[in-house]
Amino acid sequence: MRTPTHRPRGQQGTRRTLRHAIGATVTVSAAVVALVTPAAAADTAPHTPSSSGAGAAGPDTVTTHAGAGTAQERARVDAYWSPERMKLAGAMIPEITPVPEDDNTPDDPRPLPANTPDPGAVWTHGGAVQKNVGRLFFTFSDGYDGSCTATVVTSANRSTVITAAHCLRGVGAPSDDDTWNHNLYFVPGYRNGTKPLGGFSIRTMATSSRWNADPDTTASSDLAVAGYDTGLLVANPAAGGRPIGDVTGSQRIGFDQPVEGEFVHTFGYPKAGLNGSGDSYVGSRMIHCAGPSRPGPEAPLLWGETCDMSSGSSGGPHLARFDTRTGTGTVVGVTTTDEELAGGQSPTLYATRLGDSAHRLYDWAQSR
Template sequence: MSPTSPVLLRRAATAGALLLCAAAAVVLPPTAARASAPDTPATRSAPDFPSTGTGATTPQERDRIDAYWTPVRMKLAGALIPEVTPVPEDDLTPDDPRPLPAGTPDLGGTWRHGGAVNQSVGRLFFTFSDGYDGSCTATVVQSPNRSTLVTAAHCLRGVGSPAADDTWNDNLYFVPGYRNGTKPLGGFSVRAMATSSRWDTAPSGASSEDLAVAGFDTAVAVVNPAPGGRPVADITGSQRIAFPKPVEGEFVHAFGYPKGRLNDSSAKYAGSRMIHCAGPARPGPKAPLLWGTDCDMSSGASGGPHLKGFDTRTGTGTVVGVTTTSDDLAGGPTPSLYATRFGDSARKLYNWARNHTS
């Protein structure tokens, strides 16, 4: 299959070419700089309420999805041409039990310091409507149902009608603590999910990039329990979640599973281990509603948590946003990683998910 085939270009449009979803997709040129949220009918007057989708609701569906995500399939998720892509080598960076000194900036590297973040953050796998696999990052957050994840909207669906067959991704599967093709804490299929209804607005001309810049690239998912009935948070623990206004210069820690760009054999990351960045937060010059820090994560980091008040000794903090894009879209120094920070839209989604029974 040619790298410029129509199928691959459709996948690029579905995933959001400038967003950091590890998808089998061609990276398209950057869009024009934006000084503020785009003034389109979709971003100016469309309603904002949870637009919901359904995942695996029967034991048969759960078993099928669990069997689908084999070690090799997980390792290859996000490859441009998986049929001819070598299986990535394992990341054997040794662990370091010593806590990272507080306030240490980090441009990007394998997280070696353990703690709760090693269990509550994981890789989120899915299959596009054309049958190709991709991946993002997601986090277990505190909720009454002990089954709630936060991630990016573009990790769950493309922009368009939620009723369309090809809008929502399939085979959604969360692997907390993913490491080198293994499921150290098991795998959890997604039962129900939601994005802002702003993602329903493709007919009015808004792209995923437009909606990300406008601050709507947040999503929640409710996962099925493990065999035996234990909810995910009882196994992994969970991170706090909050919806504060961003503060420039506030020190944040970001985590994700970057996959590199396309099938570049020289790419720094292969999705094998969780990667960490840390530094002071700042708004994006081209997208002031997005907040980020210096970081070299790439595709696959989408949906990963940005935590404030992160305790490097315990690996716990408060999730205040999820990774959306890089400096390609939001501007600023290269490399940078930007989050959709949680506000009223994210709160509506969380309130929908928190009591949703799995």
């Protein structure tokens, strides 16, 4: 997706660049691309309008799309994502970019001291987060592969996964099947091209209709739309029939949180960093940031914390009340965009606040 420059209200005179933190093989405009492979019909289920994002037009409905629903489709998606293809997903020039070197940073079994600020580093401390956060792979409708980050959350069906809406479908895309990403494949605990807990194709997915309300906007130029940048997925079970939540465990999910200043931990699989930092990020290992939350340019729709993650970290969880000993917390937002400040100031990774709209998506997903 093209990276526009945005100057938030009240920040005149300071150049800031907001962009989606998605990992992609090329820059695409999702409003005009055509789907490469056939897809099932989408449907919408009406709901009461949300109080979140008053600037977005139209009613707030749950817009859904079918993924790999048959055994044959699941096998095809699983075969598509070879270790080599996973490593290259998100490379800007896949034809000439070599497979990135594996990140062999050693694990550290000691728990990270609580409330330790971290602008970005490989997560080496294990715990549940190492199992239920992973890399989400997909193919854009123009045929190029990309990746985001996603998380298994506690749910009634034990199969619900949360990410960013723009990892599923471009903002402002027409309301038809030709704009959804396909070949969706979630690898929890992804590490150096391996699948420690297996890979999971996606059976169905959902975003808010307000995410696609206006084809003339982008999420970075209309931040009210960015307040709807949440996507929910229902994963197919493992080969033996076990739901993904039984394989990986899950993180709690919370709505209308966090409070300003609350200490938050963020995880993702970036392919790039900000302000010259994170140059070694190649998507092979999970990266961690931590710090107090602060309002974003469209508070309370967006909020963030200091973090140097960029492309590929989209959809990653922002966890409040995170226990560094167990690796568990409460997902209170997912990464939607980053902000690179001029003059060497600390970069910010912003999350979409999980409000009423996200709650409806979650209720829909966990009932599947």
